[in-house]
Amino acid sequence: TPPEQKLVKFSFVLTEVSGTQLFCTCLTFYEHQRISKDGKQEGNAVWVPKCICLVSHWPFFQQFSVFMEHIYNVFKNSSKTNGSFLPLERLLANFMFETPFPPRGRINVKVNLMEEGTGTKMKEVSFKRPAPNKLPLRDFSLIHLFRLLSVENIVLVFSCILNERRVLFVSNRVEDLCIAAETFKSLLFPMIWRHIYVPVVPEPLLERVCAPFPYIMGVTEQAMPDQKLLDGVIQVELHQNKVLQYEGGDEINSLTDKLQARLMKGL
Secondary structure, eight states: OOOOOOOEEEEEEEEOTTSOEEEEEEEEEEEEEEEEETTEEEEEEEEEEEEEEEEESSOOHHHHHHHHHHHHHHHHHHHHHHSSOOOHHHHHHHHHHHSOOOOBSSOOEEEEEEOTTTOOEEEEEEEOBOOTTSOOOOOSOTHHHHHHSOHHHHHHHHHHHHTTOEEEEEESSHHHHHHHHHHHHHHTTTSOOOSEEESSOOGGGGGGGGOSSOEEEEEEGGGOOOGGGOTTOEEEETTTTEEEEOTTSOOOOOOOHHHHHHHHHHO
């Protein structure tokens, strides 16, 4: 029986030793495969989870998400017309090597996504990088964060980040973690977050949340680490609109009343 065919799309950020960030967009789905034993295919077949991921030095999250959903649909529908699946690697390679990288400024690179076999235009993906003296690239809407957290909690978390606290985002949806972290990071402009930044912490590295340095991290609710590791951590529960602080740290430093009132009014 095939599992739930709902696509799971999420993003995360990798930080290299040099501080360079890599922005990753993933799409997970299930593929029907036959069981192989000793190089021979058996009669039984299973549904195997498969994930494709695009990695870039630029946060084109929305564009990559649209593209990967498109190639998944092409991949899924190719068997209906040809009797076999088109290799996902061929579709990805064509996109990466045929799409020019937009220079900074006014040039906008548009990619037309066509329906397989018909040539009918389905969607258009646009890539554009800001000029050096403009706001940083942000291809997602801030509305998503305001749907997760109240204005009061957004201002509170923003104050914690300004004070270089340890902030841990928690959600029951992995796709919310990176968007929330990236949104708060963009709100810091023209300042830049120079500390530890891991919007989605993999389960084998959960002990990293006990780091004594300022950080912005994110974990799923199912992978919450032991509370003993969270002394003084500011926990932001995105799915419940809550901001908690574990014992062992300084009190949450809010903004001054005048500044907070102006910021609340603006938001």
